[in-house]
Structure formats: structure tokens, C-alpha cells
Amino acid sequence: MSEDEKRRWKGPPKNEKASSGRRMSERKIIAYNAKDESSKRWIERQLSDPYVQRAKADNYRARAAYKLLEIDEKTRILSGAKRVVDLGSAPGGWLQVCLRRGTKEIVGIDLLPIDPVPGAHFVQGDVNEPEDVEAMMKGLSGPPDLVLSDMAANTTGHKQTDSLRTAALAEMALYFASEHLAPGGSFCSKVFQGGATPDMLKQMKSMFKTVKHIKPPASRAGSPELFVVAQGFKAKS
Structure with missing residues (x-):
């Protein structure tokens, strides 16, 4: 694992807590627009999944x-x-x-x-x-x-x-x-x-x-x- 990956592995950046309320509202809006309850749950899980966020930051195509x-x-x-x-x-x-x-x-x-x-x-x-x-x-x-x-x-x-x-x-x-x-x-x-x-x-x-x-x-x-x-x-x- 690269040094950048190791640093990210420790968790979100320090300023993440300050913006968590705003992001939570955005997640609720996106999930609210889902077609059905199953889609809504999947979207909410994806948006709140720390591994999804890490994948984006590390330029991996999937959390897998x-x-x-x-x-x-x-x-x-x-x-x-x-x-x-x-x-x-x-x-x-x-x-x-x-x-x-x-x-x-x-x-x-x-x-x-x-x-x-x-x-x-x-x-x-x-x-x-x-x-x-x-x-x-x-x-x-x-x-x-x-x-x-x-x-x-x-x-x-x-x-x-x-x-x-x-x-x-x-x-x-x-x-x-x-x-x-x-x-x-x-x-x-x-x-x-x-x-x-x-x-x-x-x-x-x-x-x-x-x-x-x-x-x-x-x-x-x-x-x-x-x-x-x-x-x-x-x-x-």
C-alpha cells in the first residue's frame, strides 16, 4: 500500500466532521429521490460508506x-x-x-x-x-x-x-x-x-x-x- 493510501486508511481528514452535517443533508436529498425503498437504502449505504469514499480518494473503481x-x-x-x-x-x-x-x-x-x-x-x-x-x-x-x-x-x-x-x-x-x-x-x-x-x-x-x-x-x-x-x-x- 502506498504512503498516500496508508494515510487515508487512518480515516477521514480532520475537517470532515465540520462538513458532516451538510453532507448528511445531501445524502438524504439524493436518497429521497430514489425510485423505491430498496434503491433508497442502497444509495444511503453507498453515500455513507467510508470505503466508498476511500475508493474515490485513492482512484479505485470500487470499494472491493x-x-x-x-x-x-x-x-x-x-x-x-x-x-x-x-x-x-x-x-x-x-x-x-x-x-x-x-x-x-x-x-x-x-x-x-x-x-x-x-x-x-x-x-x-x-x-x-x-x-x-x-x-x-x-x-x-x-x-x-x-x-x-x-x-x-x-x-x-x-x-x-x-x-x-x-x-x-x-x-x-x-x-x-x-x-x-x-x-x-x-x-x-x-x-x-x-x-x-x-x-x-x-x-x-x-x-x-x-x-x-x-x-x-x-x-x-x-x-x-x-x-x-x-x-x-x-x-x-
């Missing part, structure tokens, strides 16, 4: 950038990762983090388009489509040291269904990692409450030297998301 930064603080998965794959890249915050941390080559894929991230090779496509994956991997000179996945299914409101759908995406990401990771590489994927499924956890423990679950502070307290981090990929025999 801090999830990866905090995961890296605990695991150092970005240390020495010269070639990285980011599955589910939109809007590009994790691509930015990796590049700022010294990644030399990074590629990403998502069903959604993103604005170009200088230094990153992005393909709008489906990780299940071999042609899309091939187009993405052309941006790397060799096997990746790290595979990241922040993929999550659109929520339905039914916790068990949402958890199963996100677990399927995590398993998809793990399969990709098993096919492409360089020996000694690392894997990080979003999972939902309860962590990786027993089968997935068993598979990861056979594939990597260490496996752990992390809930970074940037992950909202009420969110069911966790991240599973596996390090020390064992070369296939």
Missing part, C-alpha cells in the same frame, strides 16, 4: 479493492505474483490493486464490459468458453502465479440458493486454477457463509500447502461473503 488489499495484508498473496488472472474483473478494482502492487502481467475476464485499465489485458467473455479463455490467456507470457475470483451470482434473497450459486462459481474458479496455475502459485476466491463446500475444501487441501478462510474488514458486516485463500500449489504428478 480494499478487500483484496486487506486479504494481501494477511496472506501476502500479491507478493511476488508477476502473472495474475482475475476472474470476474468488473469494474476493474482488483486489476488496479495488482498493478499498483507490482504485478507485471495481469489478465481478466467478465461477462460485463469495463473501461480499459492501463497495463491490464481484459476480455469481455465467459470463463466457460474456451475461446474466451484462450483470448484472455494470450495476455500472459507463462502460467499465472495467482488466480483471483471475486465472482458472485446475482442474489435472489434466498440464502441457501445464493450460497449454492456462488459456491458453483468458486468451484469453477478452482477448476480453472487447477488447469493453469504455476507450481507454488496461489488461489483466492469469494465464497459465501459457511465457506467453501466440504468437497471443495477437501480438494483444495490436496492441491495446496495451506488453505484458510478470511473475512476482510472491507466486507460489510451483514454480508455473508467470505474469501478462501489457498497457497503453495502442488505441481501435478
